[in-house]
Amino acid sequence: MSQTVFAPWENPEEKPLIEFRNVTKRFGSFTAIDDLSLDIYAREFFALLGPSGCGKTTMMRMLAGFENATEGQILLSGQNIGPIPPNRRAVNMMFQSYALFPHLSVWENIAFGLKRESKDKEAISARVEEMLRLTRLTKFAKRKPHQISGGQRQRVALARSLAKAPKLLLLDEPLGALDRKLREETQFELMDIQEKTGTTFVIVTHDQEEAMTVASRVAVMDEGKLIQVATPDVIYEAPNSVYVADFIGDVNLIEGRGTTEGERIRLDWAEGQPPIWATPRGPVDTDRALTFAIRPEKVSIAKDKPEDRRNLLEGEVIDIAYLGNISTYHVKIAGGQIIKAQTANTRRLANRDITWEDRVWLSFTETSGVLLEH
């Protein structure tokens, strides 16, 4: 593989496109964004992820120019954009509600921004046609927004916001209104368009799957702060906190006290139970309260005790969630905690040998989970 990986954030020479410098935003006494610093690089597909009220939409609205930072600065290509009104920013936004102009046709909606630039008619028309082709809307150019489907409206909104070739495109929950299947298709379409146009995308979403699918980097936010900013795989495999581990995907959390023993950490999590062994990512203080986080798919389940695994937990099957391609077993271990184990259903349902109330063994390797400090 000679392909260079796209990772401008690892290159210290690279200048970021957007810089948040100690930005704080307060609405009255409520702090929406709390002393936040963040760099986003050109051509990134950057996702702001968090529960509602975490400040992600506020960040986007500050980039678009609808809100101003109370403290700190936001730079776009090195220029402070604070005093620049939204209509003079090289930033466009795709609204959650799409905000298509109901009195204008699809064509006129897409041309709307271009007409404000006093370009000549042919240039506008050529650009609109290009956008219609890109979003496969050529057939619907003459229709009004209420005469097309939700998926098509979403594409009109995208075409309209891309038409001016902004340096930065903001997407506010762009797929929230679409049903699941259409959403998945559209995610790939978005990535495709992002790649074709080379525009920097910042997407706001509360859907972690969506963020993981489309983004080059994900910022997990909570209460106006960035909790972790990393690539989707790092966020998933090596969350830096219980919050991130819990927010992204399904996770088993086991609390205990950790002790360093050579290369490894021994986690004593319950009286009279064998400890859990894990490899730390960095140096860890001895005898600290730690949480061991492990994803359900990294936990194997078996009826017979596997002899070759270091980490073993015994328990009883409480519940089985059959999802077609995978099954999740809810296993009650010592102390009453439920651990989830996921297996791919490679065999037919009838051939499955584990059922309710079975005594089972859960096992996992030393490197499959992470230790998180409190």
Next chain:
Amino acid sequence: MRRFSWFNATSLTLGFAFLYLPMVILVIYSFNASKLVTVWAGFSTRWYVELFQDQEFLDAAWVTVRVAVFSSTIATVLGTMAASVLVRAGRFRGRTLFSGMIYAPLVMPEVITGLSLLLLFIGIGLDRGIFTIVLAHTTFSMCYVSVVVSSRLATFDRSLEEAALDLGCSPFQAFRLVTLPIIAPAVISGWLLAFTLSLDDLVIASFTTGPSATTLPIKIFSAVRLGVSPQINALSTIMIAIVAVGVITASLITKRAAVTQARDEQAAVRATG
């Protein structure tokens, strides 16, 4: 379950008779051939013909139309501006006071409005005439416009305006190119309402008019004091027709616009797959 009942039918008939019987009689007698208002002598349109040959009435009508057009246009501009500020500006200090003050003239006795305007015009030495009536009518009809427009703006999706700003519009362009076309039906019905209000106002007009400007309602009122002539009936019938058309059109526009806007916006906002 809805069933016909004599009680309901009677109530309805009595109610509507109470409201419309006087007007129906007026309309019928406007087609009376006899010169005596109370004696029916067959159908005729002669009073309409005479009316249109009476220069004084025609002059008064022309004054009224001009006053109505100018005052309702100014009232629409001011009322729309007031409505957008009140709906959009969010909660600023004294917002309740401002909105209360905009709506207060709606319930203010016309005599008081008229009198205070008269005192103002005398105070600043403004010669009374068409111009002062226009000002006076603008004053009270802009409240109605702002009520109509602000109820439309309250349901207006704010992100449409933000989208326009985002795409490079100045705030004024955003209003002109996006907001105004969408709320146009409400603005038009506000204008029609203001127009009809101005058309039939007697009290405020008589306070603020001068010798040079006699509006139709003033003309009719003074003519009636010398005895009801069939001509007046004809004129009143025409005015009833104009006002009815205006009010019905305004309410139809509002209703139809509300239905289509709701559909369009819902459709544009909600994705249905």
